[in-house]
Amino acid sequence: MSDGDDLGFGALKDKQRSLRSGFPEPLGLRVHRALSWYGRSTQSMDDNDIRFILLWVAFNAAYAQDMGGPDAGGERSAFRTFFEALVSLDRSNRIYNVVWKRFPNEIRVLLNNRFVFAPFWSHQNGATGSVDWAAALAASQKIIASAMAQQDTGRLLSIVFDRLYVLRNQIVHGGATWNSSINRSQVRDGAAVLASLLPVFIDIMMDNPEYDWGRPFYPVVENVVEASNG
Numbered sequence: 491m492s493d494g495d496d497l498g499f500g501a502l503k504d505k506q507r508s509l510r511s512g513f514p515e516p517l518g519l520r521v522h523r524a525l526s527w528y529g530r531s532t533q534s535m536d537d538n539d540i541r542f543i544l545l546w547v548a549f550n551a552a553y554a555q556d557m558g559g560p561d562a563g564g565e566r567s568a569f570r571t572f573f574e575a576l577v578s579l580d581r582s583n584r585i586y587n588v589v590w591k592r593f594p595n596e597i598r599v600l601l602n603n604r605f606v607f608a609p610f611w612s613h614q615n616g617a618t619g620s621v622d623w624a625a626a627l628a629a630s631q632k633i634i635a636s637a638m639a640q641q642d643t644g645r646l647l648s649i650v651f652d653r654l655y656v657l658r659n660q661i662v663h664g665g666a667t668w669n670s671s672i673n674r675s676q677v678r679d680g681a682a683v684l685a686s687l688l689p690v691f692i693d694i695m696m697d698n699p700e701y702d703w704g705r706p707f708y709p710v711v712e713n714v715v716e717a718s719n720g
Contacts, residue, residue, distance in 0.1 A: 497690065502689055502692060506522070516709075525692060526551075528688055538678050539666075542680055555707065566652055570648045579701065585691075597683065601653060610627070630649070657680050
């Protein structure tokens with residue numbers, strides 16, 4: 491079973507098989523790909539680095555849009571759009587329960603951690619205008635406090651995943667050592683939060699095939715041998 495919402499990979503895969511004939515092609519591809527990576531992550535429970543990477547790939551498969559190139563701002567905008575759709579379609583408040591009831595402490599710790607706050611690393615790398623990262627973090631905490639006070643799930647998810655995106659970059663771009671003792675808490679908690687939310691995200695998508703989840707940026711392309719002009 492998964493960490494979140496008692497949605498195990500097997501149950502999700504069975505549901506996908508029973509419903510996929512009625513899915514629009516883009517949704518079918520998204521769900522198929524996301525489930526493949528999510529299923530593999532359940533085989534790496536003893537390695538949080540690998541588990542986090544696999545879960546992030548599964549998340550990417552579920553939501554990613556063509557943003558016209560590598561653009562962190564575009565990525566954050568895609569996050570917000572995806573989360574707003576999920577929360578609005580979550581009729582049983584399952585995302586709410588994960589965020590506010592299952593992982594409130596882990597999420598608070600993650601959001602207070604400077605090591606997953608992008609301006610902190612910009613400052614460490616000497617980027618222009620990044621000297622006062624602490625003030626930026628304090629301002630972010632006010633936004634987080636407002637979202638928490640209003641129990642604004644979509645807004646809080648956007649902030650949480652912005653932090654997880656920094657962690658993703660650190661690991662995937664070789665900025666961390668495998669199984670390092672330095673960043674254990676954020677990797678462990680990040681993997682746990684992803685493992686709880688992702689199956690709920692996929693399940694909501696399958697329950698709402700009429701919603702336009704967008705065309706995957708890398709569609710399936712059949713191998714076609716082009717005829718020679720000469």
